[in-house]
Amino acid sequence: MTKDSGVETATLKVFRYRPEVQTEPFVQEYKVPYRQDMVVLDALNYIKDHIDGTLSYRWSCRMGICGSCGANVDGEPKLTCASFLHEFKGKEIKIEPLANFPVIKDLIVNIEDFMEKLDHIKPWIIRKEETPLEKGEYRQTPEELEAYKQFSMCINCMLCYAACPIYGMNEEFLGPAATALAYRYIADTRDQDHEARFPMVHDKEGVWECTLVGECSVVCPKGVDPMLAIQKTKILGATQILKPPRRGK
């Protein structure tokens, strides 16, 4: 942070890519008035409202739950709404789009690959038999809830994919969030066909690709541990494959 004519300012170096204006990306520097309680997203909004209306980025809830505003801040994948300027005091702050995704414009990346993967893992309750609604909710104890709860906390913000070196090398890799969500349903007592997801998580681009770097779990802003989900899915898969075939009664 520096002081310009008495006003404390922060300097942001922002990755720009405007395909209709120039073919190559560039870096643009902005100075914004600094407040102790400002997040990076506040700074971006200040730029957009007062300095440069062309700067483009996604946002929605500004409270860390919608998953829109991920970017690489000083090289680390972060939610810009939950990343405070004071964490970078004394430095220029480098803002780039999330790594490992194609850039559409400035900080806006294409996440269609994840959307397809999400669809692929069947993220819904599969029942072999439906219980009529009149019979009320499926009972589930707090302990049964606990078995999958953390994996249901994924906000699809893509920080884990930006941090994953395997995904960086091989975009076919199912990756952290999709596996966590697959496991979320596999571990849910209400789901009756866990094996329906095994081929997807166990095919050659599935969980076995993971080399346990664990950055996904480090960067998750919601405390989800995708690496644990990957490990648990591997164990399930291994025991499933090794298990003797079922015999009739």
Place this chain on the structure above:
Amino acid sequence: MPAIEAGFARGIKGPIVESLSHDILIIGGGGAGLRAAIAAAEHNPKLDIAIASKTYPMRSHTVSAEGGMAAATREYDSLDKHAFDTIKGSDFLADQDAVEYFVSECPREAVLLEHWGCPFSRDPDGRISVRAFGGMSVKRTLFAGDKIGFHMLHTLFQTTLKHENIHRYDEWFATSILVEDGHASGVTAINMRTGEMSSILAKAVVLSTGGCGRIYKFTTNGWIKTGDGMALAYRAGVPLKDMEMVQFHPTLLPNTGILMTEAARGEGGYLINKDGERFLKRYLPGKMELGPRDIISRSEMTEIKEGRGFEGPYGSYVLLDIRHLGEDVINKKLSFLKELAEKYAGVDPVHEPIPVRPGQHYIMGGVNTDKTGYTGIPGLYGAGEMACVSINGANRLGSNSLTECLVFGAAAGKAAAEYAMRQSMPHLGNPLQGVAMEEETRVYDQVLKHEGGERISSIRSEMQSTMDESVGIYRDENGLSQATRKIAELKDRMRNASVEDRDHVFNTELISALELDFMLDVAETIAYSALYRRESRGAHTRTDYTNRDDAQFLKHSMAYRDHGRPRIQYSPVTITRWQPEARVY
């Protein structure tokens, strides 16, 4: 350097060549829209259904709802109790037939959401847990920690993926409703990724775009909540009902407006003034912290006005104290509140009370619909916060809005499906093509290419300040008149505003300009409806007309668009079994 997306630039606009079509088109992918899509898909798997949303569905503002969703599911509860609480909470402005339908559908919708996988919090016996909530006479609010909205949204979104007849237009922004021979026939919409405008034709259109909180500066709402569907319907000729009824929630963080969930009080939290008193004993002795939001917000303002608030860098505030609940309860049931308070206010609620003040949270008013979501324009339906059926009247009870999205989303989806099955597909000939081309001219030649005008952010900021100051918790004739004049001035200035970004690819500034254009129309209906309702009822508090006046105002305000400005008419309130009485808690 991150990889750039080669070949993405599509360049220059051409005529609308692309004409897309579906049986049912849903605008908005939050709780109500997703529920509508599933209802339609289940009603008839042969229907071709599409959801168009300006964000990916899982980014919709439903995601921010915290406390829970109301449904009378326990043996000690009844539909009548839920209905009466809701009607009394509404200060008797709710339509009672709509409320009776709503409460009767809530339990079924709650079970459905559970069957679809919503990770509700559970009692030891495996039932969905319930908690107390403001204005509810018994514990009937089902919850998932303090993230019900997040879990509901993701459960619904992921459930839509199993229906092969639900298609999506993610990051498409609807700019107008196409109406042919009085029937809704689709929309014009911008594919934000390319910047191209298309017509998406449909036999039936469901609007479910949420509220309009961004009209105010100090709001809990996400910035995407810009009243789009309200303005779309209003411009298509549907009246906006009870728009003066804006909810101010009592517990927002003073600097950001981030919501501290009502569940904090549902679990037993206190509101405290500077003298360390639980001050609600003066206002709501029978309910204390479990009173309705309108009365608690006014009580906080009175405490502040009488010198019993605290002063801080972001204005006056009171304290929300949950320390006595203990770390275990806070971690288990209020973990998101704890995370938000720590991150955004630097306060650990286990050890310190949280500074809070009231701010905009919800709008009871909205697009006039009946119980099936029908707007009065054949083929056009609405649901969720955007719509006004009305079950919320002059004040919504916390946790009714989530089930409202489900109940009326489902109703609108089903009604749209039935309607679509009887209709043939509109085609893009005359006059629709002409209308679509006019819309293209408005967006690309007027809004996008206008040179040398002022920035939209200055107009937006002035609108928000005007609404906060003159159309906030307290209102009077003078302030409201000034607000109507100010909004008219801002609408004039908007015609001359310019966007700096002339790109077609992902032009968020152009989208912001179109959103602001919508918001100014919606803000104007709020100001005029508030000006002409010369009484105090629910959240609408007139300092110059302090009493409820059933003789003159037990009726709905209906704002029609007339030569670009609101004309306010009135329609009767439906009373079934509960005669209006004094609202004392």
